[in-house]
Each structure stands twice: as structure tokens, then as C-alpha cells.
Amino acid sequence: xxxxxxxxxxxxxxxxxxxxxxxxxxxxxxxxxxxxxxxxxxxxxxxxxxxxxxxxxxxxxxxxxxxxxxxxxxxxxxxxxxxxxxxxxxxxxxxxxxxxxxxxxxxxxxxxxxxxxxxxxxxxxxxxxxxxxxxxxxxxxxxxxxxxxxxxxxxxxxxxxxxxxxxxxxxxxxxxxxxxxxxxxxxxxxxxxxxxxxxxxxxxxxxxxxxxxxxxxxxxxxxxxxxxxxxxxxxxxxxxxxxxxxxxxxxxxxxxxxxxxxxxxxxxxxxxxxxxxxxxxxxxxxxxxxxxxxxxxxxxxxxxxxxxxxxxxxxx
Amino acid sequence: xxxxxxxxxxxxxxxxxxxxxxxxxxxxxxxxxxxxxxxxxxxxxxxxxxxxxxxxxxxxxxxxxxxxxxxxxxxxxxxxxxxxxxxxxxxxxxxxxxxxxxxxxxxxxxxxxxxxxxxxxxxxxxxxxxxxxxxxxxxxxxxxxxxxxxxxxxxxxxxxxxxxxxxxxxxxxxxxxxxxxxxxxxxxxxxxxxxxxxxxxxxxxxxxxxxxxxxxxxxxxxxxxxxxxxxxxxxxxxxxxxxxxxxxxxxxxxxxxxxxxxxxxxxxxxxxxxxxxxxxxxxxxxxxxxxxxxxxx
Numbered sequence: 001x002x003x004x005x006x007x008x009x010x011x012x013x014x015x016x017x018x019x020x021x022x023x024x025x026x027x028x029x030x031x032x033x034x035x036x037x038x039x040x041x042x043x044x045x046x047x048x049x050x051x052x053x054x055x056x057x058x059x060x061x062x063x064x065x066x067x068x069x070x071x072x073x074x075x076x077x078x079x080x081x082x083x084x085x086x087x088x089x090x091x092x093x094x095x096x097x098x099x100x101x102x103x104x105x106x107x108x109x110x111x112x113x114x115x116x117x118x119x120x121x122x123x124x125x126x127x128x129x130x131x132x133x134x135x136x137x138x139x140x141x142x143x144x145x146x147x148x149x150x151x152x153x154x155x156x157x158x159x160x161x162x163x164x165x166x167x168x169x170x171x172x173x174x175x176x177x178x179x180x181x182x183x184x185x186x187x188x189x190x191x192x193x194x195x196x197x198x199x200x201x202x203x204x205x206x207x208x209x210x211x212x213x214x215x216x217x218x219x220x221x222x223x224x225x226x227x228x229x230x231x232x233x234x235x236x237x238x239x240x241x242x243x244x245x246x247x248x249x250x251x252x253x254x255x256x257x258x259x260x261x262x263x264x265x266x267x268x269x270x271x272x273x274x275x276x277x278x279x280x281x282x283x284x285x286x287x288x289x290x291x292x293x294x295x296x297x298x299x300x301x302x303x304x305x306x307x308x309x310x311x312x313x314x315x316x
Numbered sequence: 317x318x319x320x321x322x323x324x325x326x327x328x329x330x331x332x333x334x335x336x337x338x339x340x341x342x343x344x345x346x347x348x349x350x351x352x353x354x355x356x357x358x359x360x361x362x363x364x365x366x367x368x369x370x371x372x373x374x375x376x377x378x379x380x381x382x383x384x385x386x387x388x389x390x391x392x393x394x395x396x397x398x399x400x401x402x403x404x405x406x407x408x409x410x411x412x413x414x415x416x417x418x419x420x421x422x423x424x425x426x427x428x429x430x431x432x433x434x435x436x437x438x439x440x441x442x443x444x445x446x447x448x449x450x451x452x453x454x455x456x457x458x459x460x461x462x463x464x465x466x467x468x469x470x471x472x473x474x475x476x477x478x479x480x481x482x483x484x485x486x487x488x489x490x491x492x493x494x495x496x497x498x499x500x501x502x503x504x505x506x507x508x509x510x511x512x513x514x515x516x517x518x519x520x521x522x523x524x525x526x527x528x529x530x531x532x533x534x535x536x537x538x539x540x541x542x543x544x545x546x547x548x549x550x551x552x553x554x555x556x557x558x559x560x561x562x563x564x565x566x567x568x569x570x571x572x573x574x575x576x577x578x579x580x581x582x583x584x585x586x587x588x589x590x591x592x593x594x595x596x597x598x599x600x601x602x603x604x605x606x607x608x609x610x611x612x613x
Binding site for chain 1: 449450452453454455456457458459460461462464465467468469470541545548549552553554555565568571572575576579582583585586589590593594597598
């Protein structure tokens, strides 16, 4: 087990290295001089020259990368061009909102997908199955921003049940916080639920025709015991790996959903920084999200290996 | 081996076999309920995109003073926007951007991904690890973040949005092509081709590639609707197609600002995206089932 985890960690390192190069190059691949990109085209030559020395733009690219990486490994993401505050501070301020939104969206997705996926597999090719499959196909095709706008128009503006935007910290006002959270979480959760429900349906269908399920049935085991002890347990294993992929969709989807609901998370920070050409913040946010994403994938893979010993012993 | 196989008639026979295989796949898709619905809607929407100038009742950029934010009527089927432009005409023209960007992005990603994946799988060794490590680096990004990052570098606009969507799809095609190549490489026909003195590039392009093509085609068909969703999201965020050009994503961006005054406005562009994405996904699902019956659920 320990060796498996170590191997996976070692596989991640080169990917993170490549990522860091890509993110570093972002600033240098922008058309034109990065100093102009930061200060604007009407900056004086003196200001440009000063900035180039301060940021080290006059050094060779490889040297710049080495310096940047060294800074990075010390936990220094630089400062925002626009507000001057450290990028770390900005990210830490927005991170809780994104965690809150994505975990509740994931929870909602699981609550919808678990009964949906199970029922459609157990009642294969029945009316229930077709309904769930149809719902999934539509839910995966609806753009989240449209779904969000429709929910705001219906539930907030017309019915007045829930607030249309903004976030309230949980500790200040628990009920208000949940009321603000519900619509964005549902919007983000619905496409994820559809993907999850599909995975689950396939996994259960795969398991249900296996010999051990037939054996369990043949020896007269109760249907519910067959279902929970034999079928579901084995079906959930591949679903765990799917969770890692879904986290990527969750993080990506959060950019759009945070925009629709004015949710003050990382996605919003990223978008505003892109529009302001605030490159250090863009770089910092992307790196942060990548590290989170990679870590989650590592954790789900470890969990997978823990649940399914076969994974640990095969080399791939 | 039966009879004498001259290279020319062997190739002819191969071509015919492939064509009849393609035909039977098409028939299977069209007999499948998902497949026929998806194909029919996709076909209609393609026609709409091609025939936009003849179908649209008004020019998509023309502003009619005093007609701002009208609800749907006999005159303006889908109402008008905040500048008094006809939403129905704008949605018809918007189909062009969605379809063009989605198809171009996936084609580009397929081209780069398949060629590098094929080379990586066939050549192996150091080439393989360098190419695949690079693409793995891209896979470490959640897709939408990578796309936004690319647009941050290149600047907003439909062409750069296409590139952004293409880049996030490249690793998927590269992995697929590499995996298929690895399993095809071991088969006897490759050995046969090599023993007849075929060059590596000939083996890759003429022997291995055609055999990997079905799964690549399925991935392309399933990739287009996803690409269309990402393009619409970029446009909605203000990073894709820019106003005044009519794209479904930008229409929703403006509609969001006016949803208090006009509840009709956001309905149609969103419905258009959903319809196109759904149709393409149904078609793609059905195509996958037809080409690979073991995957059928």
C-alpha cells in the first residue's frame, strides 16, 4: 500500500513540473512585452525599464524560471499588479467560498445520483430507467449558466423563495448562509449528479450479472442482502475513481456558477484577474487550483487502491 | 492466404470492406432511437447554420429603435434584445459560431493529439515519455481553468476561444491514440507490413491509424458537444466571441443583465445550446454503441 502511494506521488511530480512551466510561460507568451502588458501601453520608458529590472525580465528566461520556482517553493506567489496585495492573501480569502460551494454541490449531486443511478440499474430498461437516463442526458447538455439564470428567475425573482446572489458567512448567519448557498449548489450539482448517476448505473449493471451475485441468489440470500453486501459494495469501487474526474468538472464549473450568483470564490477571482490582466493573480490561482485538483486525484486513487487490492499489485 | 493478392486488388478489397463496414455502422445508428433523434436534430441545426441568411427574418445586427426588449410576437418570434435586435435572427446566426468553433476545436485537437499519441505509442521510449509527460501536464488542469488561462494569454475572441478549447482536448486524443496504437502495434498485420519493408511512418499512417480510427471518430463526435458547452461558457464569461457578433453565450450574458425586465430573453439562447448539445451527444452515444457493441449499456 505504502509503495503504491509512493509510486503515485512520484508520478505526479513530473506533471506538476510541466504545469509550473506552462503557468510560468503564461506571462511571457502574451503578445508583446510583459512589462507593457502590466503597465499599459502608455507607460513611460523609465517605468518600463524599472519594472523590467524589478521583475527580472532582463534576465534569460531559464534564470527567470529558476528564480520564480524558488520563490514558489517558499510559498511566495508574488503580488497583484492591480491591488498590490500578496496573491496568497487573495487566494486564502476566496478559498472558503469555493470549498463551501463545491462540497455542497457534490453532496447534492450524490443525493440525486445515488437513488437515481441505483434504481435505473436495478429496474433496467423500465420506465424508471428511461426517465433517469433521459434526465441525465438533458442535465449533461444544459449549460450551467443557463440553468442558474432560470433558477434565479423562477425561484428568486418570481417566487421570492431564495436570494438571487451573494454569500453570507455561515458563522454570522447560519440560516441565511444556507439560503444563499442552495441555488448555486443545486446549479453546480445537477450536471455532476447526472455524470455520477451514469457511472453508478454502468457499474451496478456490470456487477449485477457477475457469478458471485448469481451464487448469492442461488444460495437463497435475501435480495436486499445481495444488493448491499455484494452488488453495491463492488459497484462503488469504480465510482470512487469517477469522483476524482468529477472534482475537475466541479472546480471548472464553479467559475461559471460563481459568476452567475456573484459568489466570491476562486473562480470569480480568476475571471476578474483575467479581465484586469492581473497576471500574477491568474498564475497563482491556476497553480493553486491545479495543486488542489492533483491532490484530490491522488487521494481518490489511494482510496481506490485501499478498497480494491488488485489495483495495488498491477503496474501501469 | 487465398488466391494471388496483388497490392492493387488487395487495396481495392480493403477499401470496399471498409466502406461496407461504415455503411453498416450508419444503418445501426439510424435504426437506434437515440441515434436517429440525435442525427435528425443535428442535421436540421446544421441546415439552419448553413442557410442562416435565407432563414433569418431580419439582419442579426440591425437595431430597431423603440423595439427594445419586446416579448415574443408574430413580428419577433423570440422577442428582441436590449438594442432592439431580433433574437430569432441572432439565434439562427449564433448557430454558426457554436458549430464552427466546436467542430474546429475538436478537429484541431484530434489532429495534434492523434499524431503525437500515435508517434508516442509507436516509437515508445524517450519520445513516448516526453510527449506524454507534456500532455499529462495539461491534464492536471481542470479544463475550464486551462481554457480561461489560454484566453488570458492570447486575449478574448472566437479564434482564441477555439484554440483554448482545442488545447484542453489534445491530451484526451493523445491518450486514446497512444492506447490504441500500443495494442495494434502487437498485431500480425504490423509485423507483415514491416517485413515487407514499410517505413515506420507508412506503418503508422497506413496500417495502424485506420484501425484506430473508429474509436477516434467516436471521441470526436462526443467531444464536439462538450467543446460547444465550453465555448458558450467562455462567451458567457466575456472571453469568447465579442459583441455585437451574435453568439449564444454572449446573448445569455446580456440576457442575464436584463432578466428582471425581460424573462423571455434568456430562455431561447439557452434552449438552443441545450438542444444542439443534446442532439450531438445522443448521436455520439449511438455511434459509440454501434462501433463498439461491448460498451453498450
